[in-house]
Amino acid sequence: MSTLKERHLFPGGNTSKGFYSFYRYVLPQDDAKRILCIKGGPGTGKSQLMKKIGAHFSQKGYTIEYHHCSSDPNSLDGILVKELNIALLDGTSPHIVDPINPGAVDEILNMGDALDMDMLAKKKKEIILLNKEIGKNFKRAYRFLGSAKCIHDDWSNLNYETLDSNKISNLLENLKNNIFKTDKIGYGNERHLFATAITPDGIITYADSLSSDFKKKYVLNGGPGFGKTDILKFIGSCGQKKGYFIEYMHDPFVPERIEHIFIPEVSTCIITNNEINQANYTGIDYNLLDYTKFNLSTNKLDDIKYNSELFYNLVNKGISLIHNAHVLHDELEAYYIKAMDFSVADDIYDKVIKKLEKYE
Structure with a gap:
């Protein structure tokens, strides 16, 4: 635990x-x-x-x-x-x-x-204007992140077509057998949160501290399309069927995907080094490039380079707009702080x- x-x-x-x-x-x-x-x-x-x-x-x-x-x-x-x-x-x-x-x-x-509501009422116009501007910045940020998702899908598809399904199946079986030595009674509970977020200060992650006291740490290395979420969902589902509580940490960019899972009852976690967190976690490492059936052609590699550059440009623009919203929010807070007892x-x-x- x-x-x-x-x-x-x-x-x-x-x-x-x-x-x-x-x-x-x-x-x-x-x-x-x-x-x-x-x-x-x-x-x-x-x-x-x-x-x-x-x-x-x-x-x-x-x-x-x-x-x-x-x-x-x-x-x-x-x-x-x-x-x-x-x-x-x-x-x-x-x-x-x-x-x-x-x-x-x-x-x-x-x-x-x-x-002091009377003090705030005197600043009604300024407060309404700031709230509108904050909302506009978030809407724009989400448009850029949404655009980055389209590029990310293309990048992901290029990598996905290289995967060797037999090698991945063997990896899944090995992980399952190594992690779950015994079955428990009943179906395990689950919890869903984020360890990483896209913030005004850039990408921030707490996965390092969250995983620090786990005795066994598996690390999946690979960019988009290498099946990390499929692996994590499979292991999580297996664990729950065997009665274990699974804590799912979701991808901060595409929230339906999984970034990490924590299985406290066996002091085991599977965490990922990916294109969002750009982390360098170490443990029992699996480089998912080793689970491909062929190398990409030069043309495809050029496409991936193009996609990744465009992706990070769009994400960084989104981050800058979230930062703008944060600056405006600080201005808004100032009115309320003055009115606080x-x-x-x-x-x-x-x-x-x-x-x-x-x-x-």
Whole structure:
């Protein structure tokens, strides 16, 4: 089992399909003792509140998951106190979270109670204009990421046609037999999140720290089209059929694809070095170029070079627009920070701590 007392993840991402959310997997309703959905405008201290509560319970020895915002990785979109099954989630746009089972499981916490509404009303035009500009930048960013997906598909297809299905089948069987020595009873649960995100600061990944205490680490090396997702889905599905809990980390660019899987009960993970994270993880390495039946022709290699250059240009343009949105968001936050009574925010923090300590 994993012994990490602090985990960092992304519950949502800026993808080629727009904003994509896995918020429901931070803490499922059936497992939760309490989920607080935090409302309030930008700059109302939602992230600061979560950081303080995370630090408070961390000092008590609990495992804390910090769920970072893909549009501002220094901010939090959620925290989970694992052993207590309690969570706080940012319930504002674009990842609107509302109570599913009000009172029984979740409730709203309104940081807006600390705002001077009259002060904000005087800045109505500026706030509306900034919100519109932020929205335009995100829309443009998602158009560029969507365009990059078309190029990525072509790049992927060129590689895929070289794969040797027999070699891949042998790899799948070897991995399955090496990882799952025994069967458990029942069907294993699953969880879906992101370890990597496309952010205003570029591509950020937490896979290194997430995988740091796993005893066995398999690493798949290869660009698009080499079947990494198929391998990960196959192993994950096998594990669940054998009764194991599987944590799926999704590709931040194409969220239906899988980037890594974690199997804590056997202290095993399969992680990928790919064209998005451009990481250099080491472990039991599998270079997927070794699982091809022929080398690409010079013409095809030229096509791949062209595709990759165009792909990174489009992705980088998307990142620059997300960065623009972040700069504008900081301007927007400034209006709210000026209108905040932080003594009220401190009172909210004290009440939340008392509320959550009841679950110890």
